Amino acid sequence: MIGISEFQLKVLELLQEDARIKPELIATMLGVAVEEVREAVATLEQNHVIVKYATIVNWSKMNDEKVTALIEVQITPERGRGFDRIAETIYLYPEVKSLYLMSGAYDLQVEIEGNSLKEVASFVSNKLSTIEAVLSTKTYFVLKKYKQDGIIFEEHESDHRMMVSP
Numbered sequence: 001m002i003g004i005s006e007f008q009l010k011v012l013e014l015l016q017e018d019a020r021i022k023p024e025l026i027a028t029m030l031g032v033a034v035e036e037v038r039e040a041v042a043t044l045e046q047n048h049v050i051v052k053y054a055t056i057v058n059w060s061k062m063n064d065e066k067v068t069a070l071i072e073v074q075i076t077p078e079r080g081r082g083f084d085r086i087a088e089t090i091y092l093y094p095e096v097k098s099l100y101l102m103s104g105a106y107d108l109q110v111e112i113e114g115n116s117l118k119e120v121a122s123f124v125s126n127k128l129s130t131i132e133a134v135l136s137t138k139t140y141f142v143l144k145k146y147k148q149d150g151i152i153f154e155e156h157e158s159d160h161r162m163m164v165s166p
Contacts, residue, residue: 002047007032011040012049019053058153060144066113068097068142069120071128072106074135083107086133095123106138117141 004012007030014026023037030037044050059065073090077083083101090110091099098111110128114120124139145153 002049004044004049005040007036008040008044008049011037012044015041015050015053056149056151058145060153066115067117067120068111068113068145069124070140070142071110071112071124072102072138072140073108073110073128074137075107075131075133076135077107078133086131089131090128093123093127095120095127 010030011026014021014029023034023041026037027034041050075083075086078085087099087101087108090096090108093112095112095114096110097113098109100109101107102109112120112123114123120139120141124137128134129137147153
């Protein structure tokens with residue numbers, strides 16, 4: 001782990017909110033020189049604190065919807081390496097979008113994305129379940145995304161309830 005300054009933390013928070021924000025605007029917001037912002041971002045990128053700039057897509061607005069599944073996986077950890085080697089085997093599959101080590105009833109949570117239910121089922125049965133250390137899996141299909149990474153997908157109405165006065 002690397003230590004980051006309070007200034008770098010503020011830059012990170014602004015970039016996390018909007019990855020397209022320009023260094024000039026960040027500099028103005030934080031009251032510093034643009035070059036300081038550029039240097040901070042470059043350092044954060046070099047140290048792999050910033051690992052990617054991403055776009056959040058509301059696939060339900062497109063004709064080409066993806067199928068997302070969350071899979072609970074129970075595994076037998078390896079002596080001396082714990083969960084890491086097995087996690088690496090899983091996260092190297094291109095279908096895997098996220099992988100988390102969990103506490104509780106299962107060990108790993110895998111998020112995958114495919115073009116069809118059949119494609120997701122094939123991944124689970126032909127790739128994930130065949131890993132020697134995998135004891136069991138439970139697959140849940142995402143039916144609808146309401147919110148992701150702090151972004152609300154649904155347009156919501158204002159509260160139209162009548163005010164109750166005493």
